[in-house]
Amino acid sequence: MTSVVAVDLGKTGCRAVLWHGPGSSPSVSSVAGAPGLAAPDGVTAARAAVRAAVGPLLREPGGVPPESVLVGAAGAASAPAAARALADVLLEDLPVQDAAVTSDAVTAHAGALGGRAGVVLAIGTGSVAVGIGADGTYARVDGWGPLLGDDGSGARIGTAGLRAALRAHDGRGPATSLLNAAAGLFGDLERLPARVGRDGNPARTAASFAPEVARAADAGDVVASAIVRDAAADLAETVLAAAGRITPDGGPLPLAVTGGLTGLGPALMVPLTDAISGAGSRVRLMSPLGDPLDGARLLALDRATPHARLVVRVRRTSPHPPPPTPATPPARA
Numbered sequence: 001m002t003s004v005v006a007v008d009l010g011k012t013g014c015r016a017v018l019w020h021g022p023g024s025s026p027s028v029s030s031v032a033g034a035p036g037l038a039a040p041d042g043v044t045a046a047r048a049a050v051r052a053a054v055g056p057l058l059r060e061p062g063g064v065p066p067e068s069v070l071v072g073a074a075g076a077a078s079a080p081a082a083a084r085a086l087a088d089v090l091l092e093d094l095p096v097q098d099a100a101v102t103s104d105a106v107t108a109h110a111g112a113l114g115g116r117a118g119v120v121l122a123i124g125t126g127s128v129a130v131g132i133g134a135d136g137t138y139a140r141v142d143g144w145g146p147l148l149g150d151d152g153s154g155a156r157i158g159t160a161g162l163r164a165a166l167r168a169h170d171g172r173g174p175a176t177s178l179l180n181a182a183a184g185l186f187g188d189l190e191r192l193p194a195r196v197g198r199d200g201n202p203a204r205t206a207a208s209f210a211p212e213v214a215r216a217a218d219a220g221d222v223v224a225s226a227i228v229r230d231a232a233a234d235l236a237e238t239v240l241a242a243a244g245r246i247t248p249d250g251g252p253l254p255l256a257v258t259g260g261l262t263g264l265g266p267a268l269m270v271p272l273t274d275a276i277s278g279a280g281s282r283v284r285l286m287s288p289l290g291d292p293l294d295g296a297r298l299l300a301l302d303r304a305t306p307h308a309r310l311v312v313r314v315r316r317t318s319p320h321p322p323p324p325t326p327a328t329p330p331a332r333a
Helices: 042-058 080-093 104-113 154-170 178-186 189-197 202-207 210-218 222-244 260-264 266-276 292-301
Strands: 004-009 013-019 028-032 068-073 098-103 118-123 127-132 138-142 253-258 283-286 312-315
Touching: 004 042, 004 104, 004 292, 013 042, 013 292, 028 042, 042 068, 042 080, 068 080, 068 104, 068 292, 080 098, 080 312, 098 104, 098 292, 104 118, 104 127, 104 253, 104 292, 118 222, 118 260, 127 222, 138 222, 154 178, 154 189, 154 202, 154 210, 154 222, 154 260, 178 189, 178 210, 189 202, 210 222, 210 260, 210 266, 222 253, 222 266, 222 283, 253 266, 260 266, 266 283
Parallel strands: 004 068, 068 098, 118 253, 253 283
Antiparallel strands: 004 013, 013 028, 098 312, 118 127, 127 138
8 A cells, every 4th residue: 555645835835645545534734835946945945844744644643654745836837956956855854765846736737637638727816727738748828927917817807896996986987886896895995095905915805806796797787797708718718828738638628627716606607618618629628626635646646647747756765764863861960
């Protein structure tokens, strides 16, 4: 029976699981995340987060020692040297024979599609599509942040809704129920710019208005409906661009849509599905099969997936050192 450690290391949180094989019920350990491998001291911060998350799992009684660890880490795609450095230090820290590191986008992809080639669209405050082809070709489309990209994202939908509300407030735009919705959520619209920037993350604050835009669209508001349809068209464009940059395995590529923005429901998902499902579409929509932790576990166990060349793996060449012996306390005077 193979036992592996799977880790999902993001900028907000770090989750780890020790998996003992089919039928096991592994517990998940969660700690704070790290700034990303591309950040200054990114490897040091990532190492500390992984150790903090994995340590309690290794101390559980009756467990089988793991053979390998695989970490899906934010920033790994843009910092391959840092990814290898993290794998090296994890061999020093953990009683495993193999340590592997890849991007958290790769583990999310593997989890959502069960290790198959295809496209995963992640939509929340931001938006990004990751495509991985049958031959390991890799494409990342958008994810450029709220200023330069993230088209169709929660931040973009929320911002468009707030702009429409302010235009109606000024008399520069058509009447819309978004005016009252914005006042209900944020208070006095004269102070809206300050409210949006108050917590230092305007994109996240604007994204909090996206559900109000979707509700208004469901209720038949013409302005809100146009905003959501435009977002769906942008997201479909992102998906199809990713699909066009990878090698298919015959037939349409599987597509899974993940992230909190899927909670907007039919207001967004129906026009998105319509936009990507036209005649001759390169993609076929399916429900996500799992999450990034599932993807990390899958990639730790299976090295024959299309994701293999995107994973940095390091194998131990010498026995793992025994745990240090506690120091002898000084004799009493």
